[in-house]
Amino acid sequence: DTGVSQDPRHKITKRGQNVTFRCDPISEHNRLYWYRQTLGQGPEFLTYFQNEAQLEKSRLLSDRFSAERPKGSFSTLEIQRTEQGDSAMYLCASSSSVAVGGENTGELFFGEGSRLTVL
Amino acid sequence: EDQVTQSPEALRLQEGESSSLNCSYTVSGLRGLFWYRQDPGKGPEFLFTLYSAGEEKEKERLKATLTKKESFLHITAPKPEDSATYLCAVRSGYSSASKIIFGSGTRLSIRP
Numbered sequence: 680d681t682g683v684s685q686d687p688r689h690k691i692t693k694r695g696q697n698v699t700f701r702c703d704p705i706s707e708h709n710r711l712y713w714y715r716q717t718l719g720q721g722p723e724f725l726t727y728f729q730n731e732a733q734l735e736k737s738r739l740l741s742d743r744f745s746a747e748r749p750k751g752s753f754s755t756l757e758i759q760r761t762e763q764g765d766s767a768m769y770l771c772a773s774s775s776s777v778a779v780g781g782e783n784t785g786e787l788f789f790g791e792g793s794r795l796t797v798l
Numbered sequence: 799e800d801q802v803t804q805s806p807e808a809l810r811l812q813e814g815e816s817s818s819l820n821c822s823y824t825v826s827g828l829r830g831l832f833w834y835r836q837d838p839g840k841g842p843e844f845l846f847t848l849y850s851a852g853e854e855k856e857k858e859r860l861k862a863t864l865t866k867k868e869s870f871l872h873i874t875a876p877k878p879e880d881s882a883t884y885l886c887a888v889r890s891g892y893s894s895a896s897k898i899i900f901g902s903g904t905r906l907s908i909r910p
Binding site for chain 1: 802804829830832834839840841842843844847885887889896897898899900901902903
């Protein structure tokens, strides 16, 4: 397993266009998280899934953002009618709820991120 | 509302000069405090999980400690390769299936 992969790595779009990011988690992980990070800030929570169920979505997230995880495998994050303020790095992470060797560290495994630039 | 605050925002040290990074938190029920390291252009990389006050974890030159209100990441005799942003995060709530929120990080720079 090569870890969490995200696609595309970079996306440049014009204001008002829709964009979609894809995340492929580590295969045995049942939890998947989306975060947004801007320069000099920590990752900001967007949403997360356990299997195919979306358990929580940030109240800061506008209706232009939607995420899916069909069949509990890969996930997509779509941003509709992009705005310049959406420019950021979008990070995906996965984890397992199952303890290994008697301990679950709760570790999130992050992908390299998808960088969005809205012109 | 749950909150994680890290200080200082940036720290420049000479190689070999030990110091500590602070993470203070306000949560409705701590289900784990995490430290991550992030290099420029990369996703965060896991370092430690702490669950209860008094707990300590160590890895090479790093040692993380936890009290009821804050956590410290102590770095002993740092080397230039320790330069990175260090992020603190907490899982709050009353279930292990709850969200994880991050602080804004401390940018650590080690001069040779």
